[in-house]
Amino acid sequence: MAEFRMPSLGADMEAGTLVEWLKHPGEKVHRGDIVAVVETDKGAIEVEIFWDGVMGRQLVTPNTKVPVGTPLAVIEGVAVEPTAPSQPLAAAKPAAPAPARKEARASAAPGGMRATPAARQAAAERGIALASVKGTGPGGAIVLADVEKVGAAPTLRIGLDLDKMRRAIAAAMAKSKREIPHYYLATDIDMARATAWLAATNAPRTPAERLLPAALTLKAVALALRKYPKFNGCYREPEGFVASGAIHIGTAISIRGGGLVSPAIHDCDRLSLDEMMARLRDLAARARDGRLRSSELADPTITVSSLGDRGVDSLYGVIYPPQIAIVGFGRVAAKPAVVDGNVAARPVMAATLAADHRVTDGHIGSLFLNAIADLLQEPDKL
């Protein structure tokens, strides 16, 4: 028997509100299943379970706010209590992209309308006829988010409260600047080969199949981390630096209207560029829809932020604790460079590193940045 607890989804999270159970008592659960939805400052998060068993007694009812670590349910048939999944660097890997939130218990309402209990309750509370709601769950079932879409003001996003998100960002960034002695490095990367390779690769593809430069930079960072693992992990008292055995890159995604989340793309070093692109698309869509998963918020081992789209030449990031580094990329811009003794215009991108001086120094930091630059000179090998 094990206790399924309110997870910690970041250094700044103290409590969360259980919004919905997605598994009934008596139902089998498997490692990686999404079993509940929890509302946090970062939005409505789909919480995964990290072991196989059977959903037992549920100790917390929906719409209840409880502190991190509070037992939410009993999971029966679990022989050994696993490593706490709420800790960053959790070993458990989530499933790959995509499926929409599982709502296995959607059941037919009178008239044949399939809807989850939470959706029915929300519809009743808001006076919304289920027949008027378009279901987006499995088999067209109406889920809570569908009802909220109908009932919400048009400018609101499901599960996202930008004021709360701003407070969470403020808390995390203030903690970072208070506790982490940052140092900063920058280098210019020649992107001629990478951009040419990308153009040639994308030319025969449809838009849905094309790659963005972000796929290349994420993979380059991941591979460079294999060589310089001192930038991949977290810093905790009293242990100090704790290296991560896996490379889960937190990818900064801006939320329109003001907001930022950096959910993890898991095992970046093992993904092909096409897989990386698919993960990025999936993650950005769900981040902006307020449908991230618990492991995506808890697991990042480093952050990568790119602001080139916004015309920024370079950015100096603030480390998201307890991580110990953030890599930034600016825009690719033509700049004069000396090539074979002649001055020529080259596409150049600034890469920056903000890292924790308690763990590394500028010397190894510069080697890490140079490794990223070198990897981007051979995009076909990424």
Place this chain on the structure above:
Amino acid sequence: MTDVEIRAAVIEELGNIAPETDAATIDPDDDLREALDIDSLDFLNFLAALHKRLGVNVPESDYAKLLTVNGAAAYLAKAVAALPKHT
């Protein structure tokens, strides 16, 4: 497909990409990236949606022609007209 229908498709797909904004109310000559706060991933998704809907595969070299509602509508109208006709 008429020009009006193509423009409506552009605005609808922009609405799907950036549902928090109203693409119908922006100046049709404004840069979409700034007017709707969309990034390169959003823009690629926009083009993928238009490809699926209209059958127009916009090459990367033409991206700059679709950065406004007017530009996108004009480009797509021409491209749709040039598509092979189904009998």
